Amino acid sequence: GAGVSQSPSNKVTEKGKDVELRCDPISGHTALYWYRQSLGQGLEFLIYFQGNSAPDKSGLPSDRFSAERTGGSVSTLTIQRTQQEDSAVYLCASSRLAGAWNTGELFFGEGSRLTVL
Amino acid sequence: AQSVTQLGSHVSVSEGALVLLRCNYSSSVPPYLFWYVQYPNQGLQLLLKYTTGATLVKGINGFEAEFKKSETSFHLTKPSAHMSDAAEYFCAVSGTASKLTFGTGTRLQVTL
Numbered sequence: 001g002a003g004v005s006q007s008p009s010n011k012v013t014e015k016g017k018d019v020e021l022r023c024d025p026i027s028g029h030t031a032l033y034w035y036r037q038s039l040g041q042g043l044e045f046l047i048y049f050q051g052n053s054a055p056d057k058s059g060l061p062s063d064r065f066s067a068e069r070t071g072g073s074v075s076t077l078t079i080q081r082t083q084q085e086d087s088a089v090y091l092c093a094s095s096r097l098a099g100a101w102n103t104g105e106l107f108f109g110e111g112s113r114l115t116v117l
Numbered sequence: 118a119q120s121v122t123q124l125g126s127h128v129s130v131s132e133g134a135l136v137l138l139r140c141n142y143s144s145s146v147p148p149y150l151f152w153y154v155q156y157p158n159q160g161l162q163l164l165l166k167y168t169t170g171a172t173l174v175k176g177i178n179g180f181e182a183e184f185k186k187s188e189t190s191f192h193l194t195k196p197s198a199h200m201s202d203a204a205e206y207f208c209a210v211s212g213t214a215s216k217l218t219f220g221t222g223t224r225l226q227v228t229l
Contacts, residue, residue, distance in 0.1 A: 004160065033216065040126070042221035043161075043207065056216060091160065106217065108153075108160035 004109035023092030037089040123220035136195040140208030150191040
């Protein structure tokens with residue numbers, strides 16, 4: 001596609017349920033990133049993929065969070081047993097090369113807004 | 118490790134006035150610095166970047182930023198604000214790690 005596509009755009013769930021958030025990066029972009037944007041917290045790095053492997057998953061807040069990427073393309077972020085503090089906008093970004101400084105640009109999707117009741 | 122501090126979560130300027138958004142960074146290696154802008158209900162987009170070379174960098178929509186190593190700063194400026202500049206602005210730093218570390222953002226309000 002022309003840009004990074006994320007789905008769903010909005011998700012309301014009940015505490016304790018599992019959710020899956022999907023990211024479809026720009027075709028040909030080998031690097032894929034997940035960030036979380038909370039009110040007043042800025043953007044919090046979660047995980048980075050190079051191809052299908054995740055060299056850096058240091059930002060995942062707990063073992064309830066996991067992510068995978070298949071075929072060097074689509075990525076899914078899964079949150080198990082959701083908690084109210086998981087409510088945030090989850091942003092996905094992709095770049096053509098590993099290491100943002102090579103291109104100087106991450107291309108962001110519009111995000112998935114998660115609300116946990 | 119890298120970190121970014123953006124001074125002022127909200128900045129309000131009059132249309133036509135100077136825009137100054139402050140960013141200070143910390144980096145254990147020579148930094149690469151970025152400003153991103155987020156318009157309402159949209160994803161972030163790159164405004165400008167500093168990697169190497171000229172310390173004054175120009176971006177889209179008339180914005181520019183100057184890398185000052187001695188002050189560890191990368192402030193964003195625009196000589197004359199326009200209503201369409203109202204958005205949230207994020208400063209970010211990248212070092213050797215394959216990720217950007219973002220500041221908490223500054224929301225710019227432009228008034229008539």
